[in-house]
Amino acid sequence: MSPRLVFLAASALWLAMSCLGVGAGRLAEDKQALIDFLAAIPLRRGLNWSPSTAVCGRWTGVTCSIDGSRVVAVRLPEIGFGGPIPPNTLSRLSALQNLSLNSNNLTGPFPADFANLTTLTGLHLHLNSFSGPLPSDFSPWKSLTSLDLSFNDFNGEIPASISGLTQLTALNLSSNSKDEIFVSGKGRRRDRSPEKAVAGSQDANNRLVFFEGCTFAFDLEDLLRASAEVLGKGTFGTAYKAVLEDATTVVVKRLKEVGVGKREFEQQMEMVGMVKHENVVELRAYYYSKDEKLVVYDHYSRGSVSSMLHGKRGQERTPLDWETRLKIALGAARGVAHIHVENNGKLVHGNIKSSNVFLNDQHYGCVSDLGLPSLINPMLPPLSRTAGYRAPEVVDTRKASQPSDVYSFGVLMLELLTGKSPIQITGGGGGGGGDEVVHLVRWVHSVLREEWTAEVFDVELLRYPNIEEEMVEMLQIAMNCVARTPVRRPKMPEVVGMIEGVRRFDSGNRSSTEAISESSTPTPVQDAAAQTTPQRG
Known part of the structure; x- marks a missing residue:
């Protein structure tokens, strides 16, 4: 090796050792x-x-x-x-x-x-x-x-x-x-x-x-x-559930088919962001660009009511007890009632369903996804996934109303009572080989017409004693909400009052019932005969 190469090698080694030091x-x-x-x-x-x-x-x-x-x-x-x-x-x-x-x-x-x-x-x-x-x-x-x-x-x-x-x-x-x-x-x-x-x-x-x-x-x-x-x-x-580097956990929803511009999107988000209530999942942040629209919410670790009701049923699953179902209904009702008095009584949720209801720390229901339907591209066909919750008068989910919110909430109550999904696909039977679509509201009507009220309720509720009267009262409230004619449905503050009449819970949250008109509040419990006869529009 030449002296020059020896010198270069030694210099490189010295430089490396110096850097390490x-x-x-x-x-x-x-x-x-x-x-x-x-x-x-x-x-x-x-x-x-x-x-x-x-x-x-x-x-x-x-x-x-x-x-x-x-x-x-x-x-x-x-x-x-x-x-x-x-x-x-x-x-x-x-x-x-x-x-x-x-x-x-x-x-x-x-x-x-x-x-x-x-x-x-x-x-x-x-x-x-x-x-x-x-x-x-x-x-x-x-x-x-x-x-x-x-x-x-x-x-x-x-x-x-x-x-x-x-x-x-x-x-x-x-x-x-x-x-x-x-x-x-x-x-x-x-x-x-x-x-x-x-x-x-x-x-x-x-x-x-x-x-x-x-x-x-x-x-x-x-x-x-x-x-x-x-x-x-x-x-x-x-x-998506996103866990950041500092262990902060949030829910990020990536919106699709948004059909409004940046200004209208921001105006809607700002209106939603002003809604503050313990039974409404709070919008924490949003993002708008040409290619990406995001909304950020708090994360609820127990998941949605839909996953609790309709997840796999087995030994590892903890069923929802009756008290929790009551609190889910009461909390969600308070949340929707509060939404309905916001913006001078002109605000509508538009997408009430069990997958948009979560449990807070006290196990009361909290509603999420407020204000999103109005952002969707109007050229899209009506959304089939919400068909089981959609009121009969609603053709376009982007044009929901407060009475249609009440209908959707009634379907949610029926889910809690029956344990069944709003729409079920079953084998058609009869040798035809086709599938049959069963709508929950129609099914409950048919069972009640035959005066088989006990057949309506979720079998998982049969283990709890002394709740029959409360279940029947809640069923009557739900059937009032899903009346076919919008004018025959109660307003959401009235629904809150009726649910509170079924059982009183220790809760300081009564703000959503302040707007209830006492003169228009229906009696929550009818006589025994009326309890098994649904109101029809």
């Missing part, structure tokens, strides 16, 4: 910065951070670069931190890209030395108790794509320098000081909307729009990166 040294510095941070901050829960263990792959909440040379992310939500962030600790993590310390009890001003964290792309400090003004200069964080400082006690104006964060796709500064604050961007003052907080500047295109009170901090890229599970394909699109 520098990388190891920087990682050691990052590790010490984290140790110093932990030693100086109050903490209710223990962390497995120890000087004797490797920081990469071992320490809770810490992520290193692919080559293991630097700490690039610290995610410690709800860990129990308190007090101010110790100075000269986290700010020494010069390669840090993501810092998530949300949902702790951190106090004090925004850390001034965070200006050293120039590689940050995500900063999530929401749900803490930080106070004082925001930093006047956001230019050190020019790589930020996601910033969430909501639910703190920051005050004053939002600095104009935020408008220089050209990479920003998710911004949430809501729910801070009660003092008036405004977004100052692109050289002009812009009052902050009381109803929504926009991810990014207000006039930005094709960004997620978050509504007031939403604590999420993510962007479209986060959603696309999230692990996703298909929950179901419904009338208006496919719903």
Whole structure:
């Protein structure tokens, strides 16, 4: 080997060893910065951070670069931190890209030395108790794509320098000081909307729009990166369960066949976003572009009422008991009744069905998918999937009404009572070999005509004692709701009152019944003969 080649080989080896040494040294510095941070901050829960263990792959909440040379992310939500962030600790993590310390009890001003964290792309400090003004200069964080400082006690104006964060796709500064604050961007003052907080500047295109009170901090890229599970394909699109990097779980519905433009879409979303009720699944965010329309909701871990009623029945399945079915009906009724009094009494759900009803923590029903039918392309044929819920007078599901909502709710009640789907396909029999379509409402009418009322109810309910009278009362309410003539159907606040008359539950939620007209409220329980005779229109 020539002296020149020997020299080049030796130089390459020396350079490689030097790089390894520098990388190891920087990682050691990052590790010490984290140790110093932990030693100086109050903490209710223990962390497995120890000087004797490797920081990469071992320490809770810490992520290193692919080559293991630097700490690039610290995610410690709800860990129990308190007090101010110790100075000269986290700010020494010069390669840090993501810092998530949300949902702790951190106090004090925004850390001034965070200006050293120039590689940050995500900063999530929401749900803490930080106070004082925001930093006047956001230019050190020019790589930020996601910033969430909501639910703190920051005050004053939002600095104009935020408008220089050209990479920003998710911004949430809501729910801070009660003092008036405004977004100052692109050289002009812009009052902050009381109803929504926009991810990014207000006039930005094709960004997620978050509504007031939403604590999420993510962007479209986060959603696309999230692990996703298909929950179901419904009338208006496919719903996914998305779990983000910080363990936030949401439901994302990808809408199909949207037939309205951006302006009309946004107007409808803003109207829906203003509906706040504990029995209405809240719209948290939406996204509109030419090729993609998304809506984001909270995730309900128990799944839909449809899956509970019509999922596989066997030893591993827990049947819905009678009390839960009552609470599902009552909660959903309250939710729909509240919807009907919104927007001066002009709002309609338009797609009430068991797959759009979920259980909250108290096992009351909550209705989802509000306002979506009006977005669908009017050139499409009527949707067959909703046929079992569709009132007789409704030809086009995009033109639903409050009376047709009542009809759909009545079908939902019949589902809860019978355990049967609104439409069932059975073998035709008789040697013809064809299938027979059985509509639930027609089937219940036929059974009641033969005075076989007991045959209506789900066999899974027969195990519960002393509920026969309540079941018959609920059946009578359901049959009132599915009256063929719209004018013979009760209004939803009246339905709430009737269900509450079946059994009183301990619940502070009575807001949906305030609009009930006492003069028009029908008697919920008729005599025994009337209970087995459905009202017909």
